[in-house]
Amino acid sequence: MRTRAGVAGFVVLVLVAVIGVVLGMRQVGDRIRLPLASRSCTVQADGTVTLNAHQMANAATIAAIGIQHELPDRAVVVALATAYQESGLRNLEGGDRDSVGLFQQRPSQGWGTPTQIRDPRYAADKFYAALKKVRGWEEMRVTDAAQKVQRSAFPEAYEKWADESEVLTRALLGNATGAVVCTFGGDPAMRGEAAATALSRGLNLDWGLTSAVTTASLTGLTVAAGDQREGWRYAHWLVAHANDHGVKRVRFGDLEWTNRGDSWTRVGDESDRTAEVVAEVFGDA
Template sequence: MRAAILAVVVALAAVVVVVVMFSSSDEVKTPGCTVALPKGPNDASAPQYTLQPEPMNNAAIIAAVGIKQGLPSHAVTVALATALQESKLRNLSGGDRDSIGLFQQRPSQGWGTPDQLQDPVYSATEFYKKLAKLDNWQTIPITEAAQAVQRSGAPDAYAQWEEEATALTGALTGTYPAALTCRNLTLNPPANLVTVANAELGTARLSGAHPAAEGWRIASWLVARAAKLGVDRVSFAGQTWTAESGAWAADEKAGQNLSLHQAPVAPPSSS
């Protein structure tokens, strides 16, 4: 009897080990991007916010467009809080009535054509244009500024995203160095970085010496957009992020200048 019970216990233990192994493996391989802020004096742990690669990619575009237009980081926070509420930072092809895109803007309300509103650069640009026309947008609460632009049926809903939007803004505008990481990415073939960077950042100078905040802003944009742009390595200020490691690490060989590498296109299979 004891032998039978022991056999059952051993078998169950083996099942548990296998389940844990597979669960751990799945967790490690899950694609994701995380913004980790410095730990504050009253924080039990460092605040972290994790998104899937697609939403983080879109957040990077929204932030880049705002900075390109010369707007302060507060505008970026308003835009990100809005897109988090409206679409969870996903470029939706539809929504309530004729709403489309990251901000769920409506062609019938004069925001643009359906094709235009599915272009993140266009939709973000239009959002910022309307935001900047508000007399007091820089001083009123974020949720009120967002509502003044969107005229949503749920005017207070944007407030719930303020902390996350503020954290994303801090990383994507270069306020927090090495705060944004992406891991387990599936990289697209290398994109034309000059064209994309000019459209979103307003500059194609993606290497060389940069002031700290500007360098980290571009570095974070590159990491957040890495899957779409085929970027597998970014270095700045003595640190390097790689798609393989999914993390920033000290790198004496990297130097202080900004640099990047795009993954080579795999040769076609001979089979």
């Protein structure tokens, strides 16, 4: 009997200790940010979507390539929903059978070589080219349009990502102001002239820009914007790619984003600032 009583008492003590640890973790969790949140992005445009930095960069590239194809916003929604379902907006090295990349396209089905398909720009370009061949895709549900391109074994699966994709599309195509916010700390992936050059090259490739991008110095660049919508397209793209290009500050109009901030903040007079987007990268250490 004493042994049983002793065991029961020990179990009670363990349960009390576990409950105390759980409650303590909840209280601490309310006061600190865990490392997982250190490189996250939040998009708010009539809805909220949270992605990691790599997913955000991929989504921004998919949206930009859609504009290069001169397609309506609906095409970008379809493309993003497809990539959401196929890869979680991640550039996967493999998948089912020989599937590769954001859209899980298969070399054996004529989408290109594995190396080509692993290039997000190439993959998005091929998706849009295939979508344009689908008669009446503009009037279809998101999942039906995606299925015409992908020919998936789960034809209804794309629809569940339609809402998130519409939020991303509104932000990334410039239909919302200050809608993309990414935060990251630690050492930047790139610095100085190398970062500014890579950033300029990325803008040129994603948006088809040439003379619109000017490397203002070894630590920054400016992008000419024809109007507010165009300006926010480039500004949101720059924030989306900030983590992998060492961007620490982006400004458009009277609003500014920094890599450690959790929102766009007002920084002065808007006059004479809506004609260009300004980005600053981290200087050489």
